Each structure stands twice: as C-alpha cells, then as structure tokens.
Amino acid sequence: MAIGIGLDVGGTKILGCAMDADGSLVAEVRVASPHTPELLYQALVDCVDALLAKLGPLAPEVRGVGVGVPGLVDEHGVLHETANLHGMTELDLPAALRGPIGELLGGPGASFHLIVDNDATCAAAAEHAWGAGRGGADSVLVTLGTGIGGGIVSDGRIVRGARNFGGEVGHMVIDPSGPDCGCGRKGCWERFSSGTGLAYLARRAARAGTAPRLIDLAGGDVDAIVGEHVVKAASEGDPGVAAVLEEFGSYLSLGLANIVEILDPGCIILGGGLVAASHVLLEPGLRIYATTYRRGSGPRAVPVVLATLGERAGAFGAAALSLGTVG
Template identity: 30%
Template sequence: MVPPYILAVDLGGTQIRAALCHPGGQILRRVARATQAKSGPEAVLERMARTISEAIGEVPSEEIAAIGIGAPGPLNPVTGIIMGAPNLPGWQNVPLRTLISERFGRPTFLGNDANVAALAEFTYGAGRDVRDMIYLTISTGIGSGIIVDGRMLLGANGLAAEAGHIIVKPDGPLCGCGNRGCLEALASGPAIARDVVARIKAGKKSRVVRLVDGDLSKIDARIVNEAAQAGDKLAINAFRRAGEYLGLGITSLLHLFNPRMIVLGGSVTKAGPLLFDPMRETLDARARPIYTEGLAIVQAALGDDVGLLGAAALAVTELGI
C-alpha cells in the first residue's frame, strides 16, 4: 500500500515553501519562510529542512510516500544536482536530492521549477484533458515546460524546454544569458519595463511617469499594465510588441512540438488581451494553419500554488501513483 501523503517543496530565491499534500493535489498544510539566499547553500539547506519538518508536523515518516522539490535551474533531475542557480548564490553542483533524501529518509525527486509547474498544470490544472501541452510562465523571466505524449520533455541533461532563450530578434537587446534577442529579453516583465523607460527617455509622453512620481527606476510591468488598462498608448504598445515577440516564440514551439494546448502563467499575463491579442495575431500570420487548428491557448489555473503542486506532481509521477 502506498503511503497517503506527499511532501512538496518549492525552493525559490526569495522564499522556501513546503506543503503536506494528498497525491490527488489537495494541500493539507503549508509552511513558508524567507530563503535568505545570500547566506549560502548550507544555511539555506538548514532553513529548508526546518520548513519541511514543520510541514510534516506530527505525521509519521513512513506515511510520507516521497518528497518532491521544484528549484531554479540549471539542474540535472536525473542526478538531483543543482548546477548553478543564478538566484541562489554559491549553489554550484549542490546534490540537493541526496541531501534531503538522507536527512528525511524518504524517496526524493528534484525538478526544474518551470518544468514542475508545467507538470502541475498538466496533472491538476488547465491541461488535465490533454496529452501534449506547452506551459509558459512570463514574469521576471520566461520559463517553460513541455509535455509530449503525457511525459515531461527533459533532454539529455535535463536542460530542455528553455523557451525563454529562443532567439526572436538576432540584433535585439542583451539577455541575462549573454546572448542577444532572446524571447526573455523582449517579452518578460523587465523587458516591457525597459521598453517603456527607453521611450520615455527619448521624449515620449506617458501616464506611467505620473504613476511613479517621475522616478523611472520604479517602472515595472505592473505599473505599465496599470497605465495600459487606463488607455495609455505607450504602455499599450509596449504590451503589443511583447505579445508579437511572444507569438514568434510560440510559433517556433508549435512547429517543433505540435501541442494541443498552450498554458500561459506568470504575472505578466495579467495584462490579458493587451498581450494575448497581438500574440494571437502573430500566430495567425506566422504559424502554418494546420498547427493552430484545434489549438487551445489558456491561462494557467493553479495560481500561486503551481510551484508546490508541481513538486507534488513530480513525486506522484515518479512514483507512478
């Protein structure tokens, strides 16, 4: 008989979250604390262990079927090693899966945070009724996960599905990865903010300036969205350009993977039609019609719980329950 609980962990650069879950996706108890990432791997691991212990509570260890962990990459889900997460200073070749498994004596599985979020939407959320799905999260960066015939696409070293680094403008802005013209550098939240700031500095007028009391350093995608929803043309056009680039990136993904569904999550998607309409227009213009026929493009269903539920889904999938 399979033990009745899964312990899910969402390790981020600012927060560690853990939850006691039912394999069916119900969160029974959750705990969170600050990551304090600058304190280094050893200190973060200790805070992570305390968070897990508090989420387990009085539940006997033998009733935990497994621990699932979603973490920032790059990481290798096969070896369970985080190879060098940019927002976790000092995390070079940290064998996280082994460390947690030895600490708690339970089977432990590790996955890239965007991949496990895709698995969450596939298992418990918007993609429950499809077998082929692409998940994109658009916020500070652009992450993705790809489900092909009901299975997560990992690649040779677990590094597949970095859709944010599809090049959509070869002479475009510099990306954090060191390349130019990546989708992330043109359609993420910071990219939208940079676009608006550059145009304001070039003399364009926008209500965005009033919303930040003239301090352009305070401009972010949320502020741009607020202005756009109020009819500000410069802000609307910034989302239009981002949506067009997003459409170019998704066109490549459609032609490569032929999904039945695209699931869009992340804070930037709160712009709604301002982002999605130009994205759709670009898809209609660029993608071969046979690839868009029957394609569903939907917003993610799981909200802020997607990371925890993704970690739970990872454990459930690996255990085959």
C-alpha cells in the same frame, strides 16, 4: 492514499505542500528562503518536518519528497546555474537532503522517492496533472515572470533532454538585433516578453518620446519605469502605452508560435507573475496569436490558456513528480 511533499524554493520564500495522489492539498507551510546552502538544506528539512507534524496520522503515507529550484538542474538533481538564489550554485541537494529527510520518514532504510528538479519543470508537471493541461497529453507551460521559464510535456511525459536542461524556451533567440541577455546571447525571448522585457520595451518607447506618461509615473526617471507603470498607464487608456503593449504582444505571440512549430502541443499554458494582470498585459499577444497565427489545415491554432494553479504550481508539481504521477 499516498502523499507527496513538494517544496518550491524561490528567491524570497520556500513553499511546502503535502498533496494526495488526486492533487488535493493536504497541508502547507511557508518559510523565508535562506541565503547559504547549509541554511537552505536545514530550512527544507524543517519544512518537511513541519508538514509531517501537520499531517499527523497521515504522515506515514508520505511516499515522496520533491524539491523545485530555479535554474539548471541536472539528471542527478544537482543545481548548476541559477540567477535567483543569492549566488548559490553547484548545490547537490539530493546528497544533502536524503539522510536528514530519511530520518524524518522512518530512519535508515526509509523508502521514499526524492527528486529535485527545475521549478518550471515542476510547474509544468502540475499543470499537466492537476491544472490547465489536465486531460491532455501534450502541453507546454511558459512562465512569464522576471524571466521566462518553461516545461514541456509530450505524450504525458516531461521532455527533459539529455542533461535534464530542456524547456528553457525563454532563451530561444527571436531577434538577433535585440538586447544582450545574461545567458551570453542577444535577443532571447525573455528579453522581450517577460516582466523585464516589458520594462525594456516601455523604457525604449519612453526614450523615443512615444510614451511620455510612463516617465511621469516613474517620477521623471526613464530607468525607473517598471511593469506596474505600464499597467497603470494602460488602465488610464494612454495610447503610447497601448502601442508598447502591442509591441510586447507581437513578441509574445512570435515566441508562442515558435513553440507550436517545434512542439505542436495540445495547449500552451501561461503562468508566472504577469498572468495576474493578463487582461492588460497578455491580451494583445493572445489576440495577435489567435488572429494572425494558425498552423495546420483550417482554423486549428493551438489554444493558449492561463495556468490555474497559481503560485503553488511549482510545489504541487514537485509533489507530483515525487509520487510518479508525472514521469
């Protein structure tokens, strides 16, 4: 059976997974994420080498290698803008990797499919093929982490856009009076509904005097308030923090509803770090979405579900794309 290797490059680690065409994990490696392009390329090649060693007699079945990276990746696999890779940018990963990985997979003329894509696009492909979107043809993955990423599947295929930059739902402006965003605009969805956005809303409430418990938890420093303090205070039943979470939820549901209007997916899948505390952080938004927002005739709001593949979704999806399981 054909095997695909997926490599997910994060700011701190690279996760490598060898997957069969049914979406079963066959082998896995993890290494630290280097800070220079040359070391990054070498680390990726080393990951492939290590996975091939783990595959042993199955190694000749590898038909594809996919790499997921955080940032804007063009249709040629070149990484342009990224905030999370130690300042590295304009990385032509296919050019750097094709030769060395080809050597590992059988030398010059080795036949394999090499793809490089945005990590959220990879995760969307994985959740579509093997995760929460399995069985449906239209889904949108929204990753709620430090920022908000996204990937769109329409009729079983990734909606890439003309330059492969599609799916950046986190940079849709939902409130033009909102805070500045690193992208140059104001009030992007990720300014409100990511981990960073939660901290922003929490600090704003603390400054306004409506959530004093957060200041206690942050040692008296409003600027030190982070999402963990919100989770802690919420677990204590703090009413001020409950109001912060309602506000957080209203922004979250607003962006989800916008996605429904524009794309009408069969489901929206929520992934990313915030999902780990979904019962606290995401419950208000999901409740507001489900109770106040219905599109179309009758009670047919588009379901919002949690991702099922966890932190491996990016690597799984890079493998799926390299195998052509998702196009």
